[in-house]
Amino acid sequence: MVDLLNNKWIKTIFEFASNCKDKLILSVIMAIIGVFCSIIPYWAVYRLMITFMEQKASVEYVVCYGAIAIISYVVRYICHGISTSLSHISAYTILRNIREKLGEKLLNISMGNASKKTIGEYKSIIVDKVETIEMPLAHIIPECISALFLSVSIAIFMLFISWEMTLAMLLTVPFALIAYKKLMGNFNELYEAQMKSNKYMNSTIVEYIGGIEVIKTFNQDSQSYQKYMDAVNGYKEHTLNWFKSTWNVMNFASSVLPSTFLGTLPVGMILYLKGSLTPADFCICLMLSLGIVSPLTQFTNYVNLLKSIEYAIKDINEILQIPNLISTDREVAVDTMNIKFKDVSFSYDDENTVLENINLDIAENSFTAIVGPSGSGKSTIVKLISRYWDIDEGEITIGGKNIKNIPLKQLNDFIGYVSQDNFLFNESIMENIRMGNSNASDEEVIEVSKICACHDFIMELEDGYNSNVGSLGSKLSGGQRQRLSIARMMLKNSPIILLDEATAFIDPDNEEKIQEAIKLLTKNKTLIVVAHRLSTVKDANKIVVLNNKKILDTGSHDELLERSSLYKEMWLSHIGAKTKSTVSNIGGESYV
Numbered sequence: 001m002v003d004l005l006n007n008k009w010i011k012t013i014f015e016f017a018s019n020c021k022d023k024l025i026l027s028v029i030m031a032i033i034g035v036f037c038s039i040i041p042y043w044a045v046y047r048l049m050i051t052f053m054e055q056k057a058s059v060e061y062v063v064c065y066g067a068i069a070i071i072s073y074v075v076r077y078i079c080h081g082i083s084t085s086l087s088h089i090s091a092y093t094i095l096r097n098i099r100e101k102l103g104e105k106l107l108n109i110s111m112g113n114a115s116k117k118t119i120g121e122y123k124s125i126i127v128d129k130v131e132t133i134e135m136p137l138a139h140i141i142p143e144c145i146s147a148l149f150l151s152v153s154i155a156i157f158m159l160f161i162s163w164e165m166t167l168a169m170l171l172t173v174p175f176a177l178i179a180y181k182k183l184m185g186n187f188n189e190l191y192e193a194q195m196k197s198n199k200y201m202n203s204t205i206v207e208y209i210g211g212i213e214v215i216k217t218f219n220q221d222s223q224s225y226q227k228y229m230d231a232v233n234g235y236k237e238h239t240l241n242w243f244k245s246t247w248n249v250m251n252f253a254s255s256v257l258p259s260t261f262l263g264t265l266p267v268g269m270i271l272y273l274k275g276s277l278t279p280a281d282f283c284i285c286l287m288l289s290l291g292i293v294s295p296l297t298q299f300t301n302y303v304n305l306l307k308s309i310e311y312a313i314k315d316i317n318e319i320l321q322i323p324n325l326i327s328t329d330r331e332v333a334v335d336t337m338n339i340k341f342k343d344v345s346f347s348y349d350d351e352n353t354v355l356e357n358i359n360l361d362i363a364e365n366s367f368t369a370i371v372g373p374s375g376s377g378k379s380t381i382v383k384l385i386s387r388y389w390d391i392d393e394g395e396i397t398i399g400g401k402n403i404k405n406i407p408l409k410q411l412n413d414f415i416g417y418v419s420q421d422n423f424l425f426n427e428s429i430m431e432n433i434r435m436g437n438s439n440a441s442d443e444e445v446i447e448v449s450k451i452c453a454c455h456d457f458i459m460e461l462e463d464g465y466n467s468n469v470g471s472l473g474s475k476l477s478g479g480q481r482q483r484l485s486i487a488r489m490m491l492k493n494s495p496i497i498l499l500d501e502a503t504a505f506i507d508p509d510n511e512e513k514i515q516e517a518i519k520l521l522t523k524n525k526t527l528i529v530v531a532h533r534l535s536t537v538k539d540a541n542k543i544v545v546l547n548n549k550k551i552l553d554t555g556s557h558d559e560l561l562e563r564s565s566l567y568k569e570m571w572l573s574h575i576g577a578k579t580k581s582t583v584s585n586i587g588g589e590s591y592v
Helices: 009-016 021-053 059-108 119-161 163-185 187-210 212-217 221-256 260-273 279-291 293-320 378-385 408-414 429-434 442-451 455-460 478-492 508-521 557-563 565-586
Strands: 339-347 353-362 367-371 393-398 415-418 496-500 526-530 542-547 550-555
Touching (some): 009 059, 021 059, 059 119, 059 293, 119 279, 163 221, 187 293, 279 293, 353 378, 429 442, 429 478, 442 478, 442 508, 542 557, 542 565, 557 565
Parallel strands (some): 367 542
Antiparallel strands (some): 339 353
C-alpha cells in the first residue's frame, strides 16, 4: 500500500490548493456527515429486527424507522453530491494553479534549461500528467475518505454487537493488504518505465507531425514512420508489461477482499447455535459484512491511484525546480541604450565554448552588423543580449547597467527581436501583429503592415486582417511569416532592435522594401543585425566579424574590405552568388 504519510507530493498538492482550502475542508466535512448517514439505515434495520424478534413491532415502529432510514439516505446523497462538487471544483482549481506555475516557470528560466526537454515532453507534463491528477484528486476526498470512514464505522458498529463476528469479517483483510503491499513493491520500476515510454511517444508524435513537410520532401516517410510506430509500440509494450505484473496480485486481492461473508457466515452460525448470537444480531452482522466490501474495495482502488499523482508531481517538480534566471523586481534607471560586452565567454553545455573573451561596444542609435561563417556564434550574441541564456564569464551591460540587474520585464521592453524561426500563434493576422503592442489600434496595425510590405498580401486573403494564420503560421509562406514578425516587432517600438536573419526567407523584391522599412522605423534606435547577405548590412556603422568563437575584426564595410581577408572573401562570395542568381533568373532558373 502507498505510504501516505511519507510522500512529499502531498505537501506539493496542498501548496497548489492555497486558494481552495476552504472548499476542500468543507468537502471532507460533508463526506464524513454522509458516512454517518450511511450507518443510520443499518441501525434502523437492526432496531426493526429486534422489535420483530421480540414481537413488539407496530406500524408506528415500521414507519418511524423506515422514515429514519429514508431520510438518512437522502441526506447522505445530498452530502455526497455537495462533497463531490466541491472536490471537483478544488481539483480543477489545483490543476489550473499547477499549469499557471509551470507557465510562469517557463517564462523565468533560461532558454538553455528550457531546451533540455522537447516540446513533446512539455506537452506530456503540462497537459497529460497534470490531467492525470484530476481524477484521483477529485474523487479521493469525497469517495476515498467516505470509504475509509464507512469501513471503520461498520467495524465499530459490528464490534458493539459481536467482537467474534467483527474478527471473522476482517479475517481476509490482512491477506488483501499484504497482496497490495507486494503490488506496490513491484510498482515503481515498471510504472516509471511506462511513464518514460509515454514521454518518448509524445515527443516522437509531436516531432513527426511538426516535421511532416520535411519528411515528405526528403522521402523519409518509411524511416520516420518506423520511428513513430516504434515509439507507439514501445508504449504499448511497457503498458502491457506493467499491467501483466499486477494481474495475479490484483486478482488475488480482488478475490480475497470481498470474501468477508465466508468468515461471518460460518462463525455466525456457530455462535447462533451456541446461543451467543441472537437472530437479529446474526442477520445485521451478515448485512454489515456485505456492506463493508464495497467501501473497502473502493478505498484500496483509490489509494493505488495515488501513485499516478506521485509520478505526475515528480515530473512537475522537475520543471518547477529548474533555477530561475537571477532577476530583480525593482526597475533600474537606464539612461542610454548603448550595449557593451566585457570579457564575455559562453557555452551551452558548460563544456564546448561558443564565445570566448568577447569585448564589444555598440553605441546608442547605431547600426551594428554581425557577420561570420556558420557556427561562429552570431545568433548567440544577440540572444545573450536578450538573456536567453546567462553568460559563463564577464558581463553584458545596457546603459552601463549589468543586464542581470535589470528586471526581465524591463529588459524585454527594451528589446525587439526577430529571428529566422518566426513563431505565429493560431490567431488572426491582426492579433498576431498586435501582440507587439496590445494597446495598438487596428489603424496602427494596418499602418505598420503597409510599411513592412504586408498589407497587399493580407488584403488578398479572404478575411483580410481577420484571417487565421493556422498553427505556427502554417497557412502562410515563410516570407509572409517573416514580414508579419517584423511588423509585430516594429509595432512594439523598442529602443533596441535585434534582427537575426530576419529577412532570410523574403524574396528580393520585398526584401528591398523591408530593408527600407527597417531603416525608417529603426531611426534613432540601437539596431543589431545578424546577416548572411552582406549587401544588406554594408551601410552599417560597425560590422563585427566573428570566427572561431572570437571577434576577428570590427570596422566599416570599406575598412574591412581593406584589412580583413575573411570579410573580403565573404563579400566576394556574396557578390558572386548575387551575379549568378541574376544570370540564372534571366535564364529562367534561380539558385538562391
